Amino acid sequence: MRYFPIFIDLNNKPVLVVGGGDVACRKVDMLLRAGAKVTVISPQVHKHLLQLAQQESLLWVQSFYKTEMLVDYVQVWATTDxxxxxxxxxxxxxxxxxxxxxxxxxxxCDFITPSMINRGRIQVAISSGGASPVLIRYLREKLESILPHNLAIVADFAASKRNSIKQALNSVDERRKFWEQFFSSPLIDKASERHELEELYQGLLTTKDEIAVTGSQVWFEYSNDVELLSIKALRLMQQSELVLYPQDCPFGFIDLCRRDADREQYDNNAQLAAQLQQAKIDQRRICVFIPKNCLDNELKLMKGNNDLLKIADQ
Incomplete structure (x- = not known):
């Protein structure tokens, strides 16, 4: 990973853009959408920037850049030719x-700007580290066609319920499971108005006593090809709270598990058994990776009746 992905809060923060051409226009528009207080330094500016300056959306300093102009900014863009x-x-x-x-x-560059997909509060950033802009554009087009356009409404609704859900459900686990159930509802993609989401929300809250904090185990027999993962496997991996894996498990599989799940390596079956026993006591959802064709009798006893998803070379 060449660059560390990060979202910076620029709301009401001073940002300097040196240059006033087409490139500056694209950067300024993005900065203004983020709420930045933009200053543009350039002897001449594009008509779009001039219009923004006349509307007092930005400050235009009609001058050549000088070192002493660089004061009290949190971010600087150099966009001249x-x-x-x-x-x-x-x-x-x-x-x-x-x-x-x-x-x-x-x-x-201390930072680079990724290709962005915006759905209100929801932002998806894609980057190749500058290696392949055409590939990134292709990926963005694919994601744009997949992501529903009502995500902005859904995100605003979820944000408005942060206090309400804490009053209704006491534990973090209960709240997480509730939202998983809420967002997986087929009604979500069809909702175009807030009241539709409210009806679903209130309906699920009436069954909140059924949202039990229970543990589960899913075992994955991995191969060397992460692309052989099934949709079911990915879904279960994303629900895991604890990931257990041997040293030689390819990182690609582990990396596709839920990002905030605990990840623990095991070196032998005895250590794995102890980790599973503790996780069972804690009632956690566990994802266990084992090498292909290595399900010996001892592992079979530990697995018991839990699911085994094979990810094998074809």
């Missing part, structure tokens, strides 16, 4: 420990 000037901006920003991006000049 003059590499020497862009590198000067980079040098000045680094001297003040300010995050800086020289557009289309990766070695002079």
């Amino acid at each position: 003059n590499p020497e000037l862009n590198h000067k901006v980079h040098q000045d920003a680094k001297a003040q420990n300010i995050l800086v991006n020289v557009v289309d000049d990766t070695p002079y």
Whole structure:
């Protein structure tokens, strides 16, 4: 992983953009949507930026860039077509420990901007680290066609219920299971109005006593090809609270499990048995990875009647 993915809160934060052309327009529009207080320094600006300045959506400093102009900014963008000037901006920003991006000049970037999919509160960022913009555009188009457009409504609704659900369900596990049930409902994708989500929410709350905090085990017999995972396997892996795996398990399988699940390596069957026993006491949902064709008698006893999903080479 070349870059660490992060979302930065720029709301009401001062951001400097040096340059006033087409590239600056794209960056400024994105920054304004994030609520940043944008200053543009350039002798001339694109008509779009001029209009934004006239509307007081940004501050335009009609001047050539000078070092002394770089004060009290949290982020700087160099977007001119003059590499020497862009590198000067980079040098000045680094001297003040300010995050800086020289557009289309990766070695002079503290951060890069991913391709974005926006659904209100929901944002999906995709990046190849600058290696393949065409591939990223292709992936974005595929995701745009898959993600429902009502995600913004669903996200706003869920945010509005953060206090309500805490009053209705006491434990984190109960709340998580409730939301899993809520979001997996086929009614979610069809909802276009808030009242439809409210009806579903209230209906599920009437059955809250049925949301039991129970543990489960699913065993996965892995291969060397993570793409052989079934939809069912991915769903169960995403529901896991504890992932147990041997040392030689390919990281690709472990990485597809739920991100906030605990991950523990086991070195032998005795250690695995102890980990399973403790997880059973804690009533956790467990995902166990074992090598292909290694389900010996001792492991069969531990697995018992729990599901075994084979992910084998074809």
